[in-house]
Amino acid sequence: MTHVHRDDFGSRLGMWLFLVTEMVLFGGLFIAYSAMRHRYPMEFHHAGAELNAVLGITNTVVLLTSSLTVVLSIVAIQRNERSRAIGFLSTTLGLGFVFLIIKGFEWAAKFHHGLYPNSAHLATLPPGEQVFFGLYFSMTGLHGVHVIAGMGVLAWVLGMVVKGTVNADKYVHLENAGLYWHLVDVIWIFLLPLFYLAA
Amino acid sequence: MTTQPSYLDYTGNGTGLKAWLTSTDHKRVGLLYLYSMISFFLVAVGIGVVMRLVQLYPFQHLVKAQTYNALFTLHGVIMIFLFVVPGLPAIFGNFFLPILIGAKDVAFPRLNLASWYFFMAGAILAILSLFTGGGAPDTGWTFYAPFSLKTGTNISLAVFGAFVLGFSSMLTGINFIVTIHRLRAPGMTFFRMPLMAWALYSTSWIQLLATPILAITLVLVILERFFGIGIFDPAKGGDPLLYQHLFWIYSHPAVYIMILPGMGAISEILPTFCKRPIFGYKAIAFSSMSIAGVGSLVWAHHMFTSGMSEFANMVFSLLTMIVAVPSAIKVFNWVSTLYKGSIDFQPPLLFALTFIFLFCIGGLTGVMQGALAINVHIHDTYFIVGHFHYVMFGGTGFALFAALLYWFPKMFGKMYSKRAIYASWLPLFVGFNMLYFGMLILGMMGMPRRYYVHLPQFHWMHVFATVGSWLLVLGLLMYFGTLLYAIFRGKKADANPWGGVSLEWTIPSPPPLENFETIPTITTGPYHFAEEEK
Numbered sequence: 206m207t208h209v210h211r212d213d214f215g216s217r218l219g220m221w222l223f224l225v226t227e228m229v230l231f232g233g234l235f236i237a238y239s240a241m242r243h244r245y246p247m248e249f250h251h252a253g254a255e256l257n258a259v260l261g262i263t264n265t266v267v268l269l270t271s272s273l274t275v276v277l278s279i280v281a282i283q284r285n286e287r288s289r290a291i292g293f294l295s296t297t298l299g300l301g302f303v304f305l306i307i308k309g310f311e312w313a314a315k316f317h318h319g320l321y322p323n324s325a326h327l328a329t330l331p332p333g334e335q336v337f338f339g340l341y342f343s344m345t346g347l348h349g350v351h352v353i354a355g356m357g358v359l360a361w362v363l364g365m366v367v368k369g370t371v372n373a374d375k376y377v378h379l380e381n382a383g384l385y386w387h388l389v390d391v392i393w394i395f396l397l398p399l400f401y402l403a404a
Numbered sequence: 405m406t407t408q409p410s411y412l413d414y415t416g417n418g419t420g421l422k423a424w425l426t427s428t429d430h431k432r433v434g435l436l437y438l439y440s441m442i443s444f445f446l447v448a449v450g451i452g453v454v455m456r457l458v459q460l461y462p463f464q465h466l467v468k469a470q471t472y473n474a475l476f477t478l479h480g481v482i483m484i485f486l487f488v489v490p491g492l493p494a495i496f497g498n499f500f501l502p503i504l505i506g507a508k509d510v511a512f513p514r515l516n517l518a519s520w521y522f523f524m525a526g527a528i529l530a531i532l533s534l535f536t537g538g539g540a541p542d543t544g545w546t547f548y549a550p551f552s553l554k555t556g557t558n559i560s561l562a563v564f565g566a567f568v569l570g571f572s573s574m575l576t577g578i579n580f581i582v583t584i585h586r587l588r589a590p591g592m593t594f595f596r597m598p599l600m601a602w603a604l605y606s607t608s609w610i611q612l613l614a615t616p617i618l619a620i621t622l623v624l625v626i627l628e629r630f631f632g633i634g635i636f637d638p639a640k641g642g643d644p645l646l647y648q649h650l651f652w653i654y655s656h657p658a659v660y661i662m663i664l665p666g667m668g669a670i671s672e673i674l675p676t677f678c679k680r681p682i683f684g685y686k687a688i689a690f691s692s693m694s695i696a697g698v699g700s701l702v703w704a705h706h707m708f709t710s711g712m713s714e715f716a717n718m719v720f721s722l723l724t725m726i727v728a729v730p731s732a733i734k735v736f737n738w739v740s741t742l743y744k745g746s747i748d749f750q751p752p753l754l755f756a757l758t759f760i761f762l763f764c765i766g767g768l769t770g771v772m773q774g775a776l777a778i779n780v781h782i783h784d785t786y787f788i789v790g791h792f793h794y795v796m797f798g799g800t801g802f803a804l805f806a807a808l809l810y811w812f813p814k815m816f817g818k819m820y821s822k823r824a825i826y827a828s829w830l831p832l833f834v835g836f837n838m839l840y841f842g843m844l845i846l847g848m849m850g851m852p853r854r855y856y857v858h859l860p861q862f863h864w865m866h867v868f869a870t871v872g873s874w875l876l877v878l879g880l881l882m883y884f885g886t887l888l889y890a891i892f893r894g895k896k897a898d899a900n901p902w903g904g905v906s907l908e909w910t911i912p913s914p915p916p917l918e919n920f921e922t923i924p925t926i927t928t929g930p931y932h933f934a935e936e937e938k
Binding site for chain 2 (some may be wrong): 212214215216218219222223225226227228229230231232233234236237244245248291295323324325328332333334335336339340342343347
């Protein structure tokens with residue numbers, strides 16, 4: 206196109222609207238969760254005890270810290286401190302990896318105990334607990350996909366910071382990537398009490 | 405006069421097919437949608453004709469029963485996801501929204517082109533699902549659990565296609581909302597926007613708020629099929645009704661995604677051919693928003709016979725009746741616009757009036773179904789099929805035809821033969837009513853939808869409807885044939901062939917690349933006709 210059009214406010218608005226759609230996407234799962242929890246309160250209570258709350262809370266701390274470092278990297282780029290911005294962004298990415306690794310250990314433990322969809326062991330449990338684990342794997346799985354996507358976006362923006370196309374003048378890409386990362390964080394904050402603290 | 409080349413002649417990013425496939429110009433993207441959607445539409449029409457033929461005795465064994473199931477699924481999926489839902493916003497929204505509000509393009513032009521690619525990718529996935537895996541999906545376009553979870557046909561791929569299409573729809577919605585908030589010309593306040601822009605604005609909000617629910621529902625279907633997570637499976641403690649709720653939480657508002665932009669286009673056409681401002685501008689603008697709002701709360705009226713609680717049935721019945729109010733406000737305003745207008749009877753107006761007529765039948769039969777007692781009788785019969793074709797085809801379809809006739813000279817810079825269009829209207833209108841009014845009657849008599857065979861007492865009406873479908877196809881061929889001919893051989897059209905006053909008529913036909921030489925400053929409302937000045 207011949208004309209150059211730049212509207213940072215518009216870009217952020219677009220990102221916020223996209224976040225709305227992500228909220229609604231998870232909203233569908235939250236509806237399913239509430240309907241099922243209403244139907245099987247005791248089973249949810251019981252199945253929730255199977256989850257490792259310590260690991261869940263650790264992961265919450267990891268994600269919250271990673272959100273903080275994204276904010277710090279935005280502040281750094283506003284002050285034209287590129288190397289610090291790169292450092293903070295890399296920390297965020299690293300914490301994202303830590304989150305995924307902890308999550309992986311959790312899932313592996315569940316599989317080890319035969320607690321996974323369609324498993325023979327799960328089929329012997331009461332229906333409410335089966336649904337609990339169905340929801341657990343769907344919701345944390347979808348969240349995990351979002352963590353991976355968020356890390357992809359952050360890595361892409363990191364590349365732009367290194368190249369200098371994201372700089373003190375023009376950092377809306379970084380802001381938007383940060384917004385997305387906060388969303389990933391916020392959703393996790395809801396998942397934690399719904400599953401790990403359900404017992 | 406402008407010195408810019410028209411968007412059709414612009415060669416800055418190459419020529420030929422590549423220039424079109426890489427152009428982020430909102431007008432070219434609009435045409436990409438136009439061509440692809442009309443192609444899908446005609447394919448789905450063909451499938452519909454085959455389905456009608458099967459209901460005639462000599463052709464009863466034209467296809468097998470399983471194929472018939474696949475045909476109505478395919479007809480529904482193509483029509484809903486590839487034509488009616490994205491139709492008006494993607495074609496005319498893309499082409500005209502920036503022009504109507506005095507902008508050079510949408511807010512995110514590259515995202516806009518990407519949306520078209522998502523659209524095509526979704527379409528290709530849906531087509532692939534026909535020929536791979538366990539064969540063409542046979543669930544109907546609603547993919548109801550538990551059948552969609554158990555059938556051996558290739559549901560997962562088709563559902564994933566619909567998921568990708570949803571993405572396209574959502575991204576278009578985001579694009580339009582940001583465009584309307586950020587790119588209005590100086591002086592173009594919200595209440596000076598043409599009603600098409602208002603309609604697109606409310607539509608975009610529904611796309612934004614409803615489509616993700618469909619996305620997650622379809623993801624759950626895929627997860628269920630691959631991993632057996634059990635959320636919709638009663639054997640594992642899940643609930644198939646939950647599927648219906650989630651599905652209709654999207655798919656009912658989707659009905660308003662389909663109809664609102666059509667209503668917007670009608671609100672543009674009527675003032676132009678009555679040469680007076682639209683009656684009740686604010687009422688129409690607000691009714692768009694309230695249809696979007698209330699329309700999001702009526703989904704369970706698709707489930708009155710599914711075993712929900714009596715109380716839920718009553719609440720949803722009431723809400724369903726309420727949504728008829730803003731729709732009726734629009735109809736009354738349109739009719740009042742005609743009153744004492746100096747009517748210039750041209751093809752777009754004919755189709756717009758046809759829209760109002762057909763939409764009234766579709767809307768009123770909808771209110772009938774909202775009544776619980778009637779609903780139990782006609783649930784899952786041809787009455788439903790007739791009703792939603794009156795709304796979807798008689799409403800959205802005819803609105804799209806009217807909009808295409810109205811804006812065709814602007815889009816292509818060519819004028820079609822008005823006489824040929826009048827001639828195509830007759831078989832279209834007669835065929836349409838024979839086919840779908842026939843279905844309404846069949847439904848009242850008790851003919852269930854989706855059945856491969858029917859009882860002898862229904863046969864004469866099936867014959868009547870099938871003959872109607874032939875007339876309808878004849879009309880469609882004449883209509884599109886006329887327009888296709890006009891693209892190549894049509895006479896050159898003026899910048900303002902209808903005497904319209906909104907912004908698109910102030911620029912040349914076809915529009916230059918950046919729409920406006922200089923961005924206009926707006927000082928009046930959108931339908932400011934000279935005669936009306938006081």
